[in-house]
Amino acid sequence: MTKKGILLLSGGADSTTLFVHALEKGWTIYPLSVDYGQKHAVELEAAKQIVDYYRMFYYEVKYRNCVKDLKVLNFDLSQIGHSALTDETQEVPNSMKNQIQTVVPFRNTLLATLAAAYGESLELNPITIFMTPVKEDFETYRDCRIPFYHSLTETLRLGSTRETEIEIITPFIGTTKAEIIALGTKYKVPYELTHTCYKGTRPACGKCPACIERLEAFKTNSLKDPLEYEKE
């Protein structure tokens, strides 16, 4: 039986690596991206390019049929704001110190629930959802911790239209970004297509918490990040 899963693809390095990891493990993937009013909506363009790459240009032809159309949902959380990522009145912080300002209230709850609803519309059962919390997220992002995902899975199971098996798979929840880059490099993930910077600029700013962590992860692997960064 084909294993099918919905994967929340942000267009960043972590979820892109998980996407390729799932393909390598034999999953058929329905990629899902959400335009939630993030200032770095340019990441959605990255998600499209990554999906196109694996559908059309991937060296392993056998995987092409395992990547379904990218679904992009518009769900504008800037209507609620209260995060440096969605609120025009707040600036994206320039250091790790203020990372808490980059939390988008209940983002992962909303994203997983949208994925589950999308799964119902596809009439999947079980509904399997791939998400990419990583080890570094643990401290600041409470919705990137194991007990949260256990509870969320139960909530979705109880709240589905009909009795449905629901599973949220988070293989990288205890994995560092450096380990993810190492794995993805093995898989030949096209990191040059991904986007990470919270400011949404290209070249990337190199200073926001997302850029800092990404650069560090490549550095730990003695690899050069293929993305361009702003010069000082």
Next chain:
Amino acid sequence: MTKKGILLLSGGADSTTLFVHALEKGWTIYPLSVDYGQKHAVELEAAKQIVDYYRMFYYEVKYRNCVKDLKVLNFDLSQIGHSALTDETQEVPNSMKNQIQTVVPFRNTLLATLAAAYGESLELNPITIFMTPVKEDFETYRDCRIPFYHSLTETLRLGSTRETEIEIITPFIGTTKAEIIALGTKYKVPYELTHTCYKGTRPACGKCPACIERLEAFKTNSLKDPLEYEKE
């Protein structure tokens, strides 16, 4: 201390009664409505009129300050569809038999989560959310049952940006619509301002599951529903 709560106000008879009930119990209410792409978006107009009524025209002047501005969020679930209420390719059923078609996948999970996010943006702590599942919802709507709300509360508690007390209050979960109408009549709820019909027509269709249950609730109380209905 002022008791403050966010109340999901659909503009229908049940949530409007809960709104007034909460005011009568001394709560200050932040009403929240969501345009989720429902065919009966006319209910949002009803929600606005109800809020205006209690802010400006209510006979008990002392309650006017207890009703905060109505927040309306746009989160278009017709992008996912798979429900007769949001999907143009599906017709709203004309009997109770096909009520399951009126389920909007994970609607209550999404609405409660949006309410919690709104609560964070208002910097409320605790975040108290009023919702209106009723006894008749139990059979068809799995997201209107007690274990679901327990689990959802825990999920929101674990997924909030900072540690926050979260409470979902559902006083009518074991209450019939007839009992709700009886209570609301005691409170002088202006039911003529509410909207219930799933087809979104005015006069109301009188045949969809929502109309059928509403008419029955008034009939049980030997009351005349002040809304107009289509003639045969």
